[in-house]
Amino acid sequence: xxxxxxxxxxxxxxxxxxxxxxxxxxxxxxxxxxxxxxxxxxxxxxxxxxxxxxxxxxxxxxxxxxxxxxxxxxxxxxxxxxxxxxxxxxxxxxxxxxxxxxxxxxxxxxxxxxxxxxxxxxxxxxxxxxxxxxxxxxxxxxxxxxxxxxxxxxxxxxxxxxxxxxxxxxxxxxxxxxxxxxxxxxxxxxxxxxxxxxxxxxxxxxxxxxxxxxxxxxxxxxxxxxxxxxxxxxxxxxxxxxxxxxxxxxxxxxxxxxxxxxxxxxxxxxxxxxxxxxxxxxxxxxxxxxxxxxxxxxxxxxxxxxx
Amino acid sequence: xxxxxxxxxxxxxxxxxxxxxxxxxxxxxxxxxxxxxxxxxxxxxxxxxxxxxxxxxxxxxxxxxxxxxxxxxxxxxxxxxxxxxxxxxxxxxxxxxxxxxxxxxxxxxxxxxxxxxxxxxxxxxxxxxxxxxxxxxxxxxxxxxxxxxxxxxxxxxxxxxxxxxxxxxxxxxxxxxxxxxxxxxxxxxxxxxxxxxxxxxxxxxxxxxxxxxxxxxxxxxxxxxxxxxxxxxxxxxxxxxxxxxxxxxxxxxxxxxxxxxxxxxxxxxxxxxxxxxxxxxxxxxxxxxxxxxxxxxxxxxxxxxxxxxxxxxxxxxxxxxxxxxxxxxxxxxxxxxxxxxxxxxxxxxxxxxxxxxxxxxxxxxxxxxxxxxxxxxxxxxxxxxxxxxxxxxxxxxxxxxxxxxxxxxxxxxxxxxxxxxxxxxxxxxxxxxxxxxxxxxxxxxxxxxxxxxxxxxxxxxxxxxxxxxxxxxxxxxxxxxxxxxxxxxxxxxxxxxxxxxxxxxxxxxxxxxxxxxxxxxxxxxxxxxxxxxxxxxx
Numbered sequence: 001x002x003x004x005x006x007x008x009x010x011x012x013x014x015x016x017x018x019x020x021x022x023x024x025x026x027x028x029x030x031x032x033x034x035x036x037x038x039x040x041x042x043x044x045x046x047x048x049x050x051x052x053x054x055x056x057x058x059x060x061x062x063x064x065x066x067x068x069x070x071x072x073x074x075x076x077x078x079x080x081x082x083x084x085x086x087x088x089x090x091x092x093x094x095x096x097x098x099x100x101x102x103x104x105x106x107x108x109x110x111x112x113x114x115x116x117x118x119x120x121x122x123x124x125x126x127x128x129x130x131x132x133x134x135x136x137x138x139x140x141x142x143x144x145x146x147x148x149x150x151x152x153x154x155x156x157x158x159x160x161x162x163x164x165x166x167x168x169x170x171x172x173x174x175x176x177x178x179x180x181x182x183x184x185x186x187x188x189x190x191x192x193x194x195x196x197x198x199x200x201x202x203x204x205x206x207x208x209x210x211x212x213x214x215x216x217x218x219x220x221x222x223x224x225x226x227x228x229x230x231x232x233x234x235x236x237x238x239x240x241x242x243x244x245x246x247x248x249x250x251x252x253x254x255x256x257x258x259x260x261x262x263x264x265x266x267x268x269x270x271x272x273x274x275x276x277x278x279x280x281x282x283x284x285x286x287x288x289x290x291x292x293x294x295x296x297x298x299x300x301x302x303x304x305x306x307x
Numbered sequence: 308x309x310x311x312x313x314x315x316x317x318x319x320x321x322x323x324x325x326x327x328x329x330x331x332x333x334x335x336x337x338x339x340x341x342x343x344x345x346x347x348x349x350x351x352x353x354x355x356x357x358x359x360x361x362x363x364x365x366x367x368x369x370x371x372x373x374x375x376x377x378x379x380x381x382x383x384x385x386x387x388x389x390x391x392x393x394x395x396x397x398x399x400x401x402x403x404x405x406x407x408x409x410x411x412x413x414x415x416x417x418x419x420x421x422x423x424x425x426x427x428x429x430x431x432x433x434x435x436x437x438x439x440x441x442x443x444x445x446x447x448x449x450x451x452x453x454x455x456x457x458x459x460x461x462x463x464x465x466x467x468x469x470x471x472x473x474x475x476x477x478x479x480x481x482x483x484x485x486x487x488x489x490x491x492x493x494x495x496x497x498x499x500x501x502x503x504x505x506x507x508x509x510x511x512x513x514x515x516x517x518x519x520x521x522x523x524x525x526x527x528x529x530x531x532x533x534x535x536x537x538x539x540x541x542x543x544x545x546x547x548x549x550x551x552x553x554x555x556x557x558x559x560x561x562x563x564x565x566x567x568x569x570x571x572x573x574x575x576x577x578x579x580x581x582x583x584x585x586x587x588x589x590x591x592x593x594x595x596x597x598x599x600x601x602x603x604x605x606x607x608x609x610x611x612x613x614x615x616x617x618x619x620x621x622x623x624x625x626x627x628x629x630x631x632x633x634x635x636x637x638x639x640x641x642x643x644x645x646x647x648x649x650x651x652x653x654x655x656x657x658x659x660x661x662x663x664x665x666x667x668x669x670x671x672x673x674x675x676x677x678x679x680x681x682x683x684x685x686x687x688x689x690x691x692x693x694x695x696x697x698x699x700x701x702x703x704x705x706x707x708x709x710x711x712x713x714x715x716x717x718x719x720x721x722x723x724x725x726x727x728x729x730x731x732x733x734x735x736x737x738x739x740x741x742x743x744x745x746x747x748x749x750x751x752x753x754x755x756x757x758x759x760x761x762x763x764x765x766x767x768x769x770x771x772x773x774x775x776x777x778x779x780x781x782x783x784x785x786x787x788x789x790x791x792x793x794x795x796x797x798x799x800x801x802x803x804x805x806x807x808x809x810x811x812x813x814x815x816x817x818x819x820x821x822x823x824x825x826x827x828x829x830x831x832x833x834x835x836x837x838x839x840x841x842x843x844x845x
Contacts, residue, residue, distance in 0.1 A: 032729030035440070038746075040736065040766050042443050044458050052438035082530065083356045084512045093530055152563055156570045164567035166556060167532050253559045258532030262559070266353075271729055 001299065005292065012288045019284045020070075020277065024063050027273055034080035034271045053080060066277075076281075077274035081267070087278035094260035095282065100170050101178045101257060102245035108179055109186035109244075110237065116187070117194025118229075122221060124199060132191065140188035144181045148254035151177045165256040178255045182248055186240055193236055198229045227301050234301065238294030242286045331547035332825055332841040340549065341822060341842040347554040348575040349564045353531045354555075357512045359497035360432045363440045366555070368494045373536055373553060373837045374519040375497040378406055378425070378476075379488055381834045383827035385656075385752060387489055391420055391498070391520070392476075401483045402449075408474040413541040414500050415517075415524045422470035424498035424520075430456075430463040431504075432495055441495040448490050449480040489751075492834065522548050522838035531557050536837075549841035565818065574823045574842075578816035580701050583642040592821045596643030597828050598654040600749035601813035602757065604647065605694070605709075605742050609806055610771030612738040621684040623805035626692070626742075628677035629716045630709055631670050635811060639704050642816040647809035649798045651757045654812070654831050658754045661795045663802040674716050681717055688718035695724045696744035697731040705810070706744070735769050745769070745807070752832055754794040755784060761801060772806035 035041060035049055050056045054065060069075040076087035120132035155177060156164035168174050201207060202225060210220045252262035260279060267275035299305045334340065354367035359375050362368055372380075378392035392406040412420035431437055433445040433456045445453040451467025467479035480487065490496065500518040507516045514525050522545065523536035536553045538545065556572075558564040561579035568576040578586055578594060586594040607617050607626075616622055632646030648666040651658050665673060681690075692713060696702040703725065710721035726734060735743045747767075749756040759765055762781050763773035780797050784790035801807070815833060819826055825840040827833070 030729070031733040036729050036732050036736075038732065041440060042446075042766065045440065045443050048435040048442065048457065048459075049438040049440060052436070078509070081355060082353065083361045084358060084509055085530065086509075090530070149560070149563060149566070152566050156572075157566050160570065164570055164572055165558060165563065167529060252531070254563055256532055256556065256558050258529045258557075262531055269728065 001296070005296070008292050008295070012285075012292075015288060016281065016284055020067070020281060021063065023277055023280045024066070025059070027268075027271070027276055028059065030268075030271060032271055034273060036271070053078065066274075070281075076278040079267075079272055079275050081270045081272040081275070087274050090263055090275055091260065091278055091282060094258060094263050097167055097170065097257055098252075098259035098261060099245050101175055101182065101251070101259070102241075104175060105179045105183040105186070106237075106241050106244050109183040109190055109240075112183070113187035113190025114194050114233065116191040117233075118198055118221070120191070120195040121198035121202065122217075124202075133195070136188045136191045136195075139184045140192070142184065144185060144248065145250045145254070147184060148177070148181045148250060151181060152254070165254070167257050174255075174257075178251050178257055181254070182244060182251050186244065189236065189240075190233060193233050194229060197232045198225060201225045201228045204228075231298070231301055234294055234297050238290045239287070242283070242290050246283050246286060331544055332549040332839055334549060334824075334841050338841075339844040341844045344549055344551040344842055345554060346550050346552070346575075346823065346837055346840055346842070347556065347573050349568070349573050349577065350555050350557045351559065351561075351577070353557050354534075357517075357525060359494050359499060360428060360437060360439050360441065362494055369835065370525075370534065370536070370555065371494040371497065372834065373521055373523045374517070374525055375494070375499075375521045376412075376542075377494070377497040378408075378491040380836060381492050381827075381830060381832070383825070383830060383839065385827075385830045385832060385834070387492070390492075391425075392491070395488055397487075401485050401487070402480040404478045404480070404487055405471070406476040406478070408476060409543060410474055411543045412520060413543060414520050415539045415541050416500075416503075417541055418500065418502075418518075419473070420498060420520045421473040422476040423473070424500065425476050425496075426466075426468050426470050427501045428498045429468050429496065430466050431499065433457050433466060434463045435459050439495070444490075444493060444495045448487065448496075449482050449484050451479040451481055522836070523553060533557065542838075544838070548838045550837050553837045568818050574820045575826075576818050578642065578818055581639070581641055583816045586818065590818070593818050594816070595819055595828060596814045596816050598643075598645065598652065598831055599813040599815045599833065600652055600655060600752060600756075600831050601746060602647060602650055602652060603705075603744075603746050603810045603813065604650065605808040605810065606735075606745045606770040607742055607806055607808070608738055608740055608770060609773070610738045613771070614741050616686060616690065617741060619684045619686075620803075620805060621680040622686055622690075623808075625677040625680040625684070625686075625717060626713060626719075627805050627808040628665055628668075628673040628680070629712050630808060630810060631673075631712055632810060633670065634712075635705055635708060639708060640811065643814040645812040645814070647811050648802070650761070650801060650807060650809050651754045651794065651798060652749075652812035655749065655754050655757070656752045656831075657791050659791055659795050661798045661802070663799065665802065677717060690717065690719045691722065692719045693722045693724070693741040694743070695726060695731065695734065695740050697728045698725040702744055709810075738769070738771065742808075743769070746813075748813075749832075755781070755790070758784075758794055758797050761797065761806070770806045772804070774800060774804060776800060 035046060054062060066077060069077060078086050079090060116132045116136060120129045123129050152164045155162040162173050162176055166174055207220060207225060210224050246260065249261040249265045251257060252259040263275060264279045267279065350366045354370060355364050356362045356367055357370050357374060359371050362371050376390045378390055379387050380390045382388045391408050391412045393409050395404055395406045397404045408422055414420060429445065432439055433442050433453050435457060442457050446457060452461050452465045455461040456463050456466055469477045471477050498520060503516065503518040504511045510516055514528050517525050522539055522542045524539045525534065526537045527535035534555045538548060538551055558567065561577060564576045565579060567573055583594060583596060607623055609618065636644045636646050645653065648663050649660060653660045694706055694710065696706050706723050710723055713719040713721050734740055747757060747760065758781060760767045761772055761777050762768060763778055777797055777800055780793045784793040787793060822842050822845055823840060824843060827835050
């Protein structure tokens with residue numbers, strides 16, 4: 001197992017390098033640049049700015065300087081849009097915010113999703129199942145860009161219970177609405193996957209054997225059915241977790257959390273190359289890491305899997 | 308984009324200016340002030356910087372005007388009032404200016420604000436090493452050697468600005484510029500504290516590091532979420548400041564911002580497009596509409612890549628006449644905007660709106676004339692027109708309406724295409740279009756800030772319009788005692804040549820809490836200073 005983890009981490013290095021190189025060239029293909037604006041800069045001024053950031057050098061040279069910065073100083077360069085800040089600043093400021101509301105949303109989504117799914121499966125075709133399935137469908141079909149403004153209208157304007165947005169150091173009042181809006185569609189997906197997986201497991205031979213042995217239902221569900229049920233759920237949770245902690249532009253936009261999701265989209269719109277690349281690397285690294293975590297969890301859930 | 312005042316009062320400026328009332332909250336006697344003097348407002352986007360020489364967006368400049376103070380400020384009507392400078396004198400040729408600085412001005416750490424701080428800041432502005440996107444402003448101000456320093460041909464120390472002593476600043480210009488003092492209200496000319504900049508590098512503007520000389524200091528900044536600025540006790544006029552704390556919240560969505568305004572979280576926010584009439588009816592005291600120095604128009608490609616049919620002025624005029632501006636303004640925008648028949652807005656100081664024929668016709672007459680012109684040009688039904696705009700619901704509504712007008716009135720088949728902002732700018736800049744949307748806000752309150760775009764040499768002239776007579780008149784206006792008749796004449800020529808289709812002149816639409824007093828609604832440049840405000844008890 002340890003060998004497997006080390007091997008995977010080693011493979012991650014060239015994967016990230018390839019990601020950087022491809023992203024670096026791809027973003028240059030987008031029309032316009034960081035300093036394209038409604039009022040074009042005088043040529044001399046533009047030349048000075050490009051020289052300051054080294055954008056006047058050939059692309060390969062820029063890539064070399066960029067890679068050197070990362071490898072030697074862990075420096076992801078300056079932001080071209082927000083001139084008082086570096087990419088490191090932007091990530092260091094935005095990522096912890098997203099990580100916090102993302103992780104809480106993840107825990108909430110897993111808790112609600114798995115519970116709903118399991119209840120629906122063990123009470124298959126009863127009113128409880130219909131209620132759980134109905135809730136899931138409703139939650140799944142309510143996009144967060146619709147839900148976010150509704151939450152603000154209800155909880156901020158009408159009831160006056162919660163602040164309409166912001167972060168303020170991540171106090172709980174500021175977390176409630178982002179967490180609801182972010183976790184809803186995820187818990188719906190988790191519930192659906194859990195329900196169908198659990199139904200399949202409950203119909204399998206080893207469960208029938210367990211029942212034939214006269215084991216109590218509680219033991220059957222928790223000791224025997226739960227682990228195999230979680231296999232497809234876990235494969236969904238890896239990427240879902242990365243998706244949640246790397247932020248959602250919708251959450252950042254409507255609740256103005258200051259999270260990194262909005263920075264990512266804005267950097268693309270502003271052609272803020274270094275920020276775009278920095279966050280891409282972060283996302284890439286996290287995706288690789290959590291795919292690995294998922295694989296390790298597989299081995300734990302299913303002893304048949306050997307690496 | 309930031310704006311700067313110019314020429315407006317050029318004729319009125321005497322060669323020496325003495326102290327007039329300074330900027331401060333003018334609270335009438337007997338007013339009961341609110342206990343909580345916190346002003347909270349909404350920002351659409353995160354500002355680019357609060358470094359005076361680096362900032363380039365409107366919301367960043369608004370903050371910089373609170374944190375720093377330059378030589379002069381603007382009052383509620385846009386007039387010049389003393390800032391760090393008490394007065395100035397100039398020579399007969401108006402190319403050397405001497406500013407007397409107030410001795411009591413202090414930085415937030417207690418250091419005195421001296422002439423050398425301005426010298427340092429202005430050298431910094433044009434220093435190629437800093438790479439300021441506003442370095443061209445130094446050139447526009449005609450400061451001696453600015454252009455050469457930007458080009459890297461001279462060291463920044465040779466800039467024509469000198470500290471005669473700690474409280475006397477001398478500026479030498481390359482040519483006569485009667486309105487030079489008006490340019491010193493622009494944020495890029497504000498002083499910075501050299502020891503702080505040198506100590507912290509690009510981190511100097513962070514809360515905790517920053518040292519500023521305005522009425523407020525930056526105390527908190529969570530990018531894309533909030534920034535807080537609080538009273539600077541060292542500010543020379545601190546006794547007359549009322550607002551204790553200013554909070555700027557970044558709220559990207561217009562409707563969310565409005566909801567939070569109603570929830571009492573904001574004192575000021577923008578009104579989402581199309582909602583002004585409804586809000587004005589429900590909240591007559593809070594919904595405000597005021598003219599702004601901006602024009603919305605379509606540009607026609609007259610360059611090499613432009614299509615043949617648009618080279619015929621009759622076709623261009625027909626397209627312009629067929630646009631029913633009243634429908635756009637009254638039915639789509641509904642925010643107190645003004646139908647446009649000239650490029651320069653009527654609200655521009657001193658601008659005499661010319662009597663262009665289209666303005667005085669009824670729409671039926673315009674339509675009839677448009678059809679006639681098109682028939683003369685030999686363009687019957689089925690003319691193909693391509694119109695591009697940058698992706699936005701607002702631009703789309705207008706484009707769809709205009710396409711429909713062209714179709715029903717002129718029988719044109721209009722192909723609409725929207726493009727993402729930077730892609731759009733690239734397409735338009737490269738001349739790969741037929742007709743494209745455009746918008747322009749004045750950098751200063753004078754017609755040349757618009758009309759200079761019509762200069763064949765202008766880098767902003769994306770329609771590639773080229774009329775030597777216009778270039779000649781623009782050049783003459785630069786040195787004329789009274790340039791206004793020349794501007795009027797230029798507008799008349801533009802109305803004949805139709806390189807652009809003016810559509811409307813902007814209005815600012817905002818919700819402002821009635822308890823907040825002192826907002827400069829009359830200032831068409833909307834340059835505001837929090838130290839002018841105060842909140843009254845409800």
